[in-house]
Amino acid sequence: MATIRTGNRSALLIVDVQVGVVAAAGNISRQIDAITLAVHKARDAGVPVIWVQHDDDELPRGSAEWQWVPALQPQVDDIRVYKRHNSSFEQTTLEAELAAHGVAHLVLCGAVTGWCIRATAYAALERGYDLTLIGDGHIAKRLDAGNGYAVEADAIVREFNAVLPWLSYPGRGNWVVAAAELVL
Template identity: 55%
Template sequence: MASIRAGSQQALLVVDVQVGVMAECWDAARVIAQIATAVARARAAGVPVIWVAHADAELSQGSPAWQLVPELKPLAHERLIDKHFHSSFEQTELEQVLAEAGIAHIVLAGAASGWCIRATAYAALERGYDLTLLEDAHSTANLVLDDGSRIDAAQVMRELNIALHWLSYPGRRNAVAGAAEFAFGAA
């Protein structure tokens, strides 16, 4: 069993809202606006905002596609975590950054829903964090499979929202909430 994180300190974790990632995401402009709402509300409540940026062979670190979207910019004191795997925890400094800030509750937003958001959500719960997925502040691209069939992005997002609503881990709380409704800073 995972060590349950003590306390109720929150952090907003914004994953992969990069130009090249969001360019392929469904309803990207609306999702970026929802993430901006969450960032503003977290900052106003004194909740730390932590940013994550993915780099791999297709998304070269420092390239124009790797940059965060222009609508969302970290403040000078906010951390930017570099990652190379779907989970924001794998081989990154994220867990250390969260521990140093006493974070026990991760509020999650970003892209891509079926990959990095899902992997980060499950990794957070498996590591003993409480988790809230901002149901209207994540997105992904439509998936076209080898056989030509298609899985719509909206369905991937909906399924993840449902899964994280009903998922159960001992000693941890998980939920979904809207970016404008979530109570940042509340215990």
């Protein structure tokens, strides 16, 4: 049985909006605008802003590709978490940071929908957190599924936005909202 997180604090979780991660995603200005709006709303509400940054052999820490996209930059008092796996929870300091700040509700945005956003969303719900996905604030890339078949990025985003609210976990809530509708 999963732990149900108590408390009423939220945190904004921005995952992997790094130069090398989003390079093949095409025009992401709409998603960047949505994430920027969410960051402003979180800061205005005094909600912790947590930046999760991926590194591995293909995305080495400190490289130009590892850096945040220029439009999104953490502030000195924001929380930084570093990861090497798709889920932002696996072998990271994220759970300790959330516990230290009394967080029971995560607001999730970032990249890439089919991997790190999906893995982080499921991991959050499985660990007992309520979850809000910013529906216009996650970035997908076209998926080559082999044999001449591909899934376009916008289809991946639409699918995850449609599926997430239907997931059922005891004692937890999960929602999808546009950044403009986000209330913290």
